[in-house]
Amino acid sequence: MKVEQIYTGCLAQGAYYIVSENEAAIIDPLREVKPYLDRLEKDNVTLKYIFETHFHADFVSGHLDLSKATGAPIVYGPTAQPEFDAIIAEDNQIFEIGKVKIKVLHTPGHTMESSTYLLIDENGVETAIFTGDTLFLGDVGRPDLAQKATSLTQEDLAGILYESLQTKIMPLDDSITVYPAHGAGSACGKNMQKETVDLLGNQKKTNYALNQPDKESFVKEVLDGLTAPPKYFGMNVAMNKGGYESLDVVMNKGLTAIPAEDFEAYAEETGALILDTRNPAEFHKGFIPNSINIGLKGDFAPWVGALIVDVKHPLLLVVEKGTEEEAITRLSRVGFDHVVGYLKGGFESWKNNSKETDEIKRISPEEFAEQFDKTSKVIDVRKISEYSAEHIDNAYNRPLDEISEWINTIDDAEHFFLHCAGGYRSMIAASILNSHGIRNFTEVEGGFNGIKKTGKLPTSDFVCQSKTL
16 A cells, blocks of 8 residues: 655645555545656556545645546545536445545535545554545634535534534544645645644644634634635635636647737737736846736745636736746646736847836845834735734734735825735735836835844844744
8 A cells, every 4th residue: 555645835735646456546636637647657557536525725626637537436525516427425435445445534614525534454454534624734624615605604614623523533543644635834724734744643632623622612713813715715616616627728728829029919808917927036127017926936826816816817927938837737726727828938028029118126135224214114015923923113014915905005105115024925015016006115125034134123022923823
């Protein structure tokens, strides 16, 4: 028996590949299925089942393309109602893969169809659980995503999750390995550990949610500090439940190379948003007016989802040469399937055609320290928890994921400095502000991390971030 965790850092997502004898199973596959097909071919095994722990909200699963490519059926837990052929398992139903078995444990609460898959090895020993978003390391799945699909409140769902954990997970042996669907950085929980694998016994000791004295306390603690989910989540659920175009079709459309002389006309005809995926250090020096910068070398897909929101919005890409396929693939992971093309030759071709360009004023932390005084206005776009931990005295906290709410409160007549933790998020914010005609600001390279290293600016007392969640 072989169990492989296939972890994708930018989504903080874990898919699982299980092999026994000449058969395999895959749990919660990512959108692009070639890596799984390559594994199956290398191991010379047949994919017998594709297991889905639930209808995912934060990414589009590869279940449909994988099933089409292999003929393997898709399996969901009880109560799931997909709009395509699938096996809807019963609670405690057992599936065989080679000499091992996978038992379905219905664990509703995160969503009503959420299920945990219990792996039983060749000797009949219960050895691992694939918990999806029911149980994370250090946390549990947020219970507020399924409200619109049911008549239940988030308090109701949290109570159901408590019962699932107490009756299905807690009675299992401490030696069982926990394989969650997500790790730290995912918006599906609020307090996940950085590790991606652990023993259930350790989670019983360290996971705050598993250590509540009763249901009432559990509901209170799980809901406390829970921020609103990203707005694109519902659209991803709809795609996972209702279906989507093959990634091959999406890729073929997106890989249309558009010459610089035709790019503006393309944008006007399609109503596409111009998404520049270059590094912030390059973007600020020159870019197509009104384009938005979300760097590919970062948490690209989640930020696209959180800020663009509408997965059906057409996109035109400006990319570093050779990264076209990567950008389209990563966009497809969160359901953005409507890339209509990319700028042929990249930004250099735009400049070489004497097209209009724009830029963002960016300074070093040292320059910021020299220019800063008591009258300076500073906007910090980090998360509330980061800001609460430590920040520049009198800085305003305006989280990036809430920019649509606070952008209209900005007075462009008053200059301000803009920063995040390291410069990635602040450049995203800078590009959005600039596209809205707000230009009287200066972005700080290196963000708060660089600012702090100068030792020249007054900051609040440090508070451990884990205490501010």
